[in-house]
Amino acid sequence: xxxxxxIAVIITVVGASTPILIxxxxxxxxxxxxxxxxxxxxxMLVGAITAFVIVFVTGNHYLAILxxxxxxxxxxxxxGFLTLSLSANQTATGLALTIFGTGLSALAGQGYxxxxxxxxxxxxxGLAADPFWRVLFGYSALVYFALxxxxxxxxxxxxxxxxxxxxxxxxxxxxxxxxxYSVIGVRYMAVMFGGAMAGIAGACFPLLLTPQWAERxxxxxGWIAVALVVFASWRPFRLLAGAYLFGLVMTMExxxxxxxxxxxxxxxELWAALPYLATVVVLVLISIRRDASTNAPACLGKxxxxxx
Amino acid sequence: xxxxxxxxxxxxxxxxxxxxxxxxxxTMVVGAILFSLIGYDGVGAVREIFLTPLTNSFKWQDxxxxxxxxxxxxxxxxxxYRANVWNIGAEGQYIMGGLAATWVALATYGMTGWWILxxxxxxxxxxxxxxxxxPALLKTRLNVNEILTSLMLTYASVQLIYYLVRAPWKDPMGxxxxxxxxxxxxxxxxxxxxxxxxxxxxxxAIVVALVAWFVMSRSVFxxxxxxxxxxxxxxxxxGFSENKTxxxxxxxxxxxxxxxxxxEVAGPFQRMVPGFPTNYGFTAIIVAxxxxxxxxxxxxxxxxxxxxxxxxxVAQTSIGLSNSATGVFQAMMLFFLLAGDILIRYRIRRVxxxxxxxxx
Numbered sequence: 001x002x003x004x005x006x007i008a009v010i011i012t013v014v015g016a017s018t019p020i021l022i023x024x025x026x027x028x029x030x031x032x033x034x035x036x037x038x039x040x041x042x043x044m045l046v047g048a049i050t051a052f053v054i055v056f057v058t059g060n061h062y063l064a065i066l067x068x069x070x071x072x073x074x075x076x077x078x079x080g081f082l083t084l085s086l087s088a089n090q091t092a093t094g095l096a097l098t099i100f101g102t103g104l105s106a107l108a109g110q111g112y113x114x115x116x117x118x119x120x121x122x123x124x125x126g127l128a129a130d131p132f133w134r135v136l137f138g139y140s141a142l143v144y145f146a147l148x149x150x151x152x153x154x155x156x157x158x159x160x161x162x163x164x165x166x167x168x169x170x171x172x173x174x175x176x177x178x179x180x181y182s183v184i185g186v187r188y189m190a191v192m193f194g195g196a197m198a199g200i201a202g203a204c205f206p207l208l209l210t211p212q213w214a215e216r217x218x219x220x221x222g223w224i225a226v227a228l229v230v231f232a233s234w235r236p237f238r239l240l241a242g243a244y245l246f247g248l249v250m251t252m253e254x255x256x257x258x259x260x261x262x263x264x265x266x267x268x269e270l271w272a273a274l275p276y277l278a279t280v281v282v283l284v285l286i287s288i289r290r291d292a293s294t295n296a297p298a299c300l301g302k303x304x305x306x307x308x
Numbered sequence: 309x310x311x312x313x314x315x316x317x318x319x320x321x322x323x324x325x326x327x328x329x330x331x332x333x334x335t336m337v338v339g340a341i342l343f344s345l346i347g348y349d350g351v352g353a354v355r356e357i358f359l360t361p362l363t364n365s366f367k368w369q370d371x372x373x374x375x376x377x378x379x380x381x382x383x384x385x386x387x388x389y390r391a392n393v394w395n396i397g398a399e400g401q402y403i404m405g406g407l408a409a410t411w412v413a414l415a416t417y418g419m420t421g422w423w424i425l426x427x428x429x430x431x432x433x434x435x436x437x438x439x440x441x442x443p444a445l446l447k448t449r450l451n452v453n454e455i456l457t458s459l460m461l462t463y464a465s466v467q468l469i470y471y472l473v474r475a476p477w478k479d480p481m482g483x484x485x486x487x488x489x490x491x492x493x494x495x496x497x498x499x500x501x502x503x504x505x506x507x508x509x510x511x512x513a514i515v516v517a518l519v520a521w522f523v524m525s526r527s528v529f530x531x532x533x534x535x536x537x538x539x540x541x542x543x544x545x546x547g548f549s550e551n552k553t554x555x556x557x558x559x560x561x562x563x564x565x566x567x568x569x570x571x572e573v574a575g576p577f578q579r580m581v582p583g584f585p586t587n588y589g590f591t592a593i594i595v596a597x598x599x600x601x602x603x604x605x606x607x608x609x610x611x612x613x614x615x616x617x618x619x620x621x622v623a624q625t626s627i628g629l630s631n632s633a634t635g636v637f638q639a640m641m642l643f644f645l646l647a648g649d650i651l652i653r654y655r656i657r658r659v660x661x662x663x664x665x666x667x668x
Contacts, residue, residue, distance in 0.1 A: 223459055269471035
């Protein structure tokens with residue numbers, strides 16, 4: 001393999017991993033607060049269509065990202081209201097949110113399917129043109145945002161007082177409540193943060209990967225993000241490794257479809273199924289390692305019901 | 309004026325039945341307002357989606373045909389969810405059931421005999437159950453989350469259809485279309501009412517739901533599913549195995565999804581095509597909840613959901629509303645239902661402002 005090809009592969013891997021990484025980081029914070037939001041896929045789709053429409057109308061990519069985040073927050077608030085204020089079943093509400101987001105995005109995206117937009121350009125255009133340094137500096141702002149958030153969320157959870165409170169709410173909601181922290185308030189903030197991240201992750205699809213809108217264009221990546229959080233044992237840096245691993249699997253599919261080489265001997269459908277099968281395998285491997293489930297936030301998925 | 313939630317001493321049975329009805333009504337009202345706000349004919353959309361399929365007798369056969377797979381899959385899911393086993397990969401199990409039945413139909417191509425359809429049915433049930441056995445095995449052996457595995461397997465099964473109809477099962481006379489040949493007469497589901505499209509799957513769906521209702525309310529199996537789901541610790545003391553329950557829940561829900569897959573491929577489709585996955589497996593999740601995880605309720609919920617499907621198609625041709633609006637309406641219904649659940653355990657009390665701070 002030539003250096004050029006290796007660099008090209010790395011750049012594709014980083015691009016393919018970025019939406020999964022951003023969505024999974026958001027879900028990680030949500031789950032650390034003790035809430036299981038299975039609506040990531042739906043919020044991503046709402047973010048994707050919002051970003052597409054904004055960039056189509058205004059041509060401003062950063063405004064599109066911002067509005068996608070806002071749309072993600074708005075969608076996540078439906079989930080938050082039902083599960084936190086009305087203590088509805090989190091699994092069922094999350095599923096409903098995904099069905100809702102899928103339908104809403106398809107409805108809003110009617111008539112936009114054949115229209116082209118431009119991708120978000122690299123953050124450092126000068127370095128992006130360099131045949132070697134583009135491997136480090138040739139990416140768009142979304143990629144650096146994802147990497148920054150890995151460190152920021154790690155720092156927040158590990159080193160800040162607010163992060164400690166968030167973890168306390170996820171590990172033992174009743175104690176956190178009795179010390180005087182607002183469990184529901186903290187969880188609302190976490191859910192909204194998860195919504196913003198899912199919205200931005202959705203924006204990656206039309207702005208970073210394919211410059212167009214297609215129904216269900218996130219193709220289950222939101223679910224893979226949820227699985228990755230388990231894979232990463234709720235730790236940000238493991239999430240980074242996991243997301244890039246999945247990016248690699250998806251990139252192999254792209255190269256196999258492009259034809260040539262030993263990869264194309266395998267049916268293209270198997271390549272397309274591979275990220276999903278890999279998710280199952282990864283979940284199996286992580287449970288064999290035993291510490292995975294013990295790392296889960298103790299209150300994950302349970303409604304907060306103080307005895308009153 | 310202030311409102312306050314007050315815990316009921318025991319869950320309200322009236323609310324258990326009232327909230328699904330309220331959810332449907334609220335969906336129609338809010339849907340009409342919402343769709344008007346975003347520039348559609350909101351009232352027209354609601355009328356076409358919810359009422360036209362009922363008032364137009366030509367649409368009744370469509371209702372039956374659409375409701376049948378939803379009721380069969382929804383029944384299986386209601387049993388699994390009762391046991392707190394979150395099989396959300398019914399779509400994949402439906403696909404595998406359809407593929408297994410297709411395999412039998414293609415292997416017996418050109419043959420005649422009454423045994424072909426029952427054999428396809430058995431293959432369909434086994435195909436769906438086998439696919440659900442993977443999450444069951446991983447959950448019981450390794451404690452892998454069944455939500456994620458069953459869903460990931462759904463995405464993989466869609467690719468399996470694409471592969472099979474593109475290469476090994478492709479119709480040799482199909483002019484290159486990626487689909488299997490039309491099944492022979494003996495592998496096609498008969499219609500039960502002449503000149504309509506109502507096939508044998510419709511009465512089968514009703515029978516499945518009635519049998520499931522009887523089993524769930526009258527047998528040890530049903531009791532075990534409910535106890536393990538509602539009170540796992542008590543169930544363990546009572547000697548019910550949690551692992552056995554997980555296996556049963558996934559095999560039953562997977563097998564029924566596979567049965568629905570067989571009935572669809574042998575009924576409306578009569579061949580395997582790439583468009584076979586029609587989201588019945590996902591919509592059935594809403595059906596199970598709207599039916600209150602009770603097989604009798606699932607029959608009604610299945611019909612309501614079928615109305616929105618048929619109505620969605622009506623609205624598409626009559627007022628040009630996108631098909632995806634149906635999904636928005638269905639999700640709204642589930643949102644309202646889940647929101648209304650709180651009224652089962654709590655009641656809303658109006659409190660006068662001055663009394664608000666006084667403890668009861």
